[in-house]
Amino acid sequence: MQGYSSAPIAQGPVEGVSPAGLRRIRFHAVLIAVGGFLFGFDTGVISGALLFIKDDFDLDSFQQGSVVSVLVLGAMAGALGSGRLADRIGRRRIFCLEGAVFLVGTVVAVLSTGYWTLIAGRLVLGLAVGAASATVPPYLAEISPKEVRGRLLTLNQLMITLGILVAYLVNLAFSGGGTWRAMIGVGAVPALVMVASALWALPESPEWLLAHGRRAEARSLVASVSDEATADRLIERRERDRAASDPGAPPGEETAGWRALRTRRVRPALVVGLALAAGQQFGGINTIIYYAPTIIERTGLTASNAIVYSIAIGVINLVMTLVAIRLIDRSGRRDLLLWSFAAMVVTMGLLGLAFVAGWAPVLALLFMVLYIAGYAGGVGPVFWTLIGEIFPPSASATGASACTAVNWASNFTVSLVFLPAVGLIGEGETFWVFAAISMLGLLFTARFVPETKARGFAEVDRDLQSRFGGRRLAD
Template sequence: MHGLSGILSSQENAKWKPLSENAFFFWGLGLQFNRWLLHYTNLFQLTNHLIKGYFIMRKVSTGFVYFFGALGGLLFGYDTGVISGAILFIQKQLHLGSWQQGWVVSAVLLGAVLGAAIIGPSSDRFGRKKLLLLSSIIFFVGALGSAISPEFWTLIISRIILGMAVGAASALIPTYLAELAPANKRGTVSSLFQLMVMTGILLAYITNYTFAGFYTGWRWMLGFAAIPAAILFLGGLILPESPRFLVKQHRDNEAEQVLLNMNKGDNAAVQIELGQIQEQAAIKSGGWSELFSKFVHPALIIGIGLAIFQQVMGCNTVLYYAPTIFTDVGFGVSAALLAHIGIGVFNVIVTAVAVAIMDKIDRTKMLIGGAVGMGISLFIMSFSMKFSGESHVAAIICVIALTIYIAFFSATWGPVMWVMIGEVFPLNIRGLGNSFASVINWGANMIVSLTFPPLLDFFGTGSLFIGYGVLCFVSIWFVSKHVFETRNRSLEEIEATLREKETEATVATTGR
């Protein structure tokens, strides 16, 4: 016998010693463990201080900060993409029924709601960086737990833990990036989160294809997520804290140094921004009553509306359903998986283009243009799928329409929603507001995912996609009526706009 099985076997065959001897043994082992723990804790603290000291003397490059700040999105995307391939093997090896398969997929969504609701709001108290590090640890534990799960319930618990980290990251990262970036780069920097999400999905597709031929391949698929989680933790140790959070903690000198680094030493711009931050930070941190106040009402409508529409326009279901669409229109299974990878590559390229132009085009124009393109693409997909079994041309049109739909989503609603919920809420409740919008987004994701199969059975693919297309055009009305422009405006200027809207609403109501 070798390895763990040998150890377990030897323990099973061993004779138990008297309780007193076992007690002394475990007492001694406990003392030794405490010494080890103290030693490695001190070593970790020393290493952390040395790293911080080194990077105080040598400024961390802004590219490094933005990359590791957004890296949590890769974990988010990887898990979103990997489960579609892994579930095919999980259900066979763990002998899962249909409802159990549904819970394996949806457990992460449940965990994401919990993570966004619990961990996200705490960032206003403990800071964005600390909770980002905590999220990477939780993700690491959840990924390994999922990979070694021996049965259904262990896998569900591990997936919920994993989901908590995903939800926390979705609430923390847009806020963190928005608070670090200069106003003229905030859209580009904040949209890096969505680029990382799409990159994670692509890596998941490649991993699924690579391990599809192995009996225990699904364990490798799920376990690989632990690698970027560990990288995020190590890189996160060097990340600066948000300057907005530092000012709220009366650590103005540290905030000034972070701003100088992120603004390439532009002292004049830093002093103006620091003064604006100090003015807003003087306002006492708010809670739920502040979130639902008249002052925050426009931001809350934007956050909730964008979070819901991003999901009900069918983005995740279309992405998940893509391989099935390919097989329905005549692709073989292997060709469909390769085509899925091709879509992943295309997704990353289009999102990268969106990142490059994010601060050159108004957010509202991107949302409206994206909704028009997605809606038309869904209508074409719906029509062509009805004839794809009879016509090769119709099948090709369906695939082209699917690709165009994904392109419009990846370039507009995918990144813009996360950018805007990270910037519209005022400083004193930004963590809470962003978390609330993330909870709504994950809740909508869960509802759409759970209702998609029965709606598909009842309406059929064509009619269901028409429904999603109609919702795309409804979103145009919402954006035109409720979403104000934020491009090239500082977070403090956006907050001032909220106060102006509060005054306008008061005048409209009272006449003075």
């Protein structure tokens, strides 16, 4: 749950949590982050599969774009609906449900006989992807001691990048025979892991148990990774934090759900979350993830070589996410965001110049890899970390749901218009637009984004209110 300890950030043992308990928490965090793996896999696998689907189903450019973007459309709906459902049935049960929906979508896509059945399968997969992307960060935050909360939340982004890399490798493995059905079908394996782990391995969130009056169960769960005295102290602290998040409400009657997002106290957090949700996508990341083989083909390389070179993008994405995991609880969230947005501005600008000036294909590939490195070292993981940290307990699930829905809406817009925009204004000029948006993200972060490293909600809230001029935004 949020804040196992009030101690400063620790690089060694976490105060109040036994070594065995911390190992157990990390194991649970890895299982929860499998939802992130499928997020990455199902968004990344289409980049290689589309090279063969377009010939099998004779798809035009609009249909190709819709096969990619319909998943994002489904993800918007899944993200919007998952927050309230997670509050109602619990984090563990919705995680199991998401795994089942992943399985259904995979089967429909693999067995599709034409454009419309493929669209249906991708839409169902999108519902699961969106729901998982909205519920995994709060679930991770609620089981994590705050000394290591950043690292455990960043596991979500690590698994997203690992899913993308595995998707690229799967694409390569099956590209020789053009068996795109097998590419997509591999996603059934982690979906089964989600269902099995929810049924037999994962605990319910202590935060959710407390919010539903199940104090004894929450205390027992916390005590299982610490001790009785620590459990009592942490349960009491959580109840104080919840009361502080809605000071006008009687105990047990705090403003929750979507109503909580409309309160004056929560609006600064919502503005930060929504702005970063849009900035993360309009910076151009998924033009690289979705269309890496297509972009590389435009430089003159063949489809097979394009898949091979896209693996380099997946590898650097994974490596830099590992770097971010090492730094996020040391350097903090703000510094990583500022560095990352600056790197995205420079590398996306150079990528645009490579296309406009007609430089060698290897330079375009180099700038794509450097752009991914800049993104994965900051903006990628930090956004998913922050949406699990900036909202009060009563608005955690719905706040993450709203931010994730905007993230997917932005993703949908970018993925749908990218190829038409390239045709209208050119590759280089389109990348320059993304560079300009990244600059806006840099300026916004410098002014409004708080540091959340090793902080509880009360400290983060004070910082947010100060950055937004106290109550001016709310009033």
